[in-house]
Amino acid sequence: MDVEIGIQNVARPVTFATDKSADEVSGAIAEAVKNGAVVDLTDTKGRRIVVPGGAIGYAIVGSETSHPVGFGNLAES
Numbered sequence: 001m002d003v004e005i006g007i008q009n010v011a012r013p014v015t016f017a018t019d020k021s022a023d024e025v026s027g028a029i030a031e032a033v034k035n036g037a038v039v040d041l042t043d044t045k046g047r048r049i050v051v052p053g054g055a056i057g058y059a060i061v062g063s064e065t066s067h068p069v070g071f072g073n074l075a076e077s
Contacts (some may be wrong), residue, residue: 001065003041007055010055014051016043022061029059 003025005014018025018041025041031055032039039051 004060004062005029005039005051006057006059007051008057011019014049016041016047016049026059029053029056029061032056036045063072 001018001020001022003018004015009012020028020041027068028041029039031037033056035053037053039049039056041049041052043049
């Protein structure tokens with residue numbers, strides 16, 4: 001799941017990938033904004049992303065698609 005969080009008065013967004021579902025990420029962000037708490041998420045590399053809910057300007061929660069890596073059949077028979 002790709003996530004982008006825009007922080008107020010900061011030029012660059014926080015972008016990361018997580019193993020959580022879109023509903024889990026959206027719920028955590030919505031709850032933090034509503035209660036003035038922090039969003040505390042873990043990315044796929046094990047790093048923790050902690051953002052104050054009151055500082056969030058926007059959030060984009062991406063689709064749950066995998067990014068295949070590799071090479072197809074390059075040589076024809």
